């Protein structure tokens with residue numbers, strides 16, 4: 303899975319400076335961080351709606367849109383996917399409850 307996301311991360315980085323008329327990634331970057339964040343929020347809401355009211359394939363599609371827009375936002379903030387994956391690795395094996403408690407003391 304992370305291979306696919308890592309390839310998509312590289313594609314997004316390469317497309318950032320493309321012609322906005324020919325590239326969705328470039329078009330979104332041209333519109334700025336607020337628009338990128340707004341799109342991620344919208345895709346999150348659409349994913350929730352698909353989970354609650356849509357069919358399975360709709361949820362798959364919306365989840366793909368959500369991951370794609372998350373990678374665009376991370377790229378815009380110079381956060382690498384590998385940093386996020388490392389954070390998930392760090393949490394692996396700890397219970398969600400313990401993880402929440404450890405964050406409160408940070």
Ligand SMILES: N=c1c2ncn([C@@H]3O[C@H](COP(=O)(O)OP(=O)(O)OP(=O)(O)O)[C@@H](O)[C@H]3O)c2ncn1[C@@H]1O[C@H](COP(=O)(O)O)[C@@H](O)[C@H]1O
Pocket residue numbers: 310313314317324325326327328341366367370
């Ligand atoms: N995975 C995707 C992908 N998923 C969704 N989308 C686009 O995301 C947009 C989301 O749809 P919306 O209706 O919400 O947005 P919109 O109406 O286009 O835009 P708004 O004006 O509403 O903001 C659509 O235009 C989709 O085509 C994607 N566009 C590109 N990619 C990947 O990014 C690569 C680079 O794309 P370009 O930057 O277009 O070259 C592609 O090769 C793909 O691998």
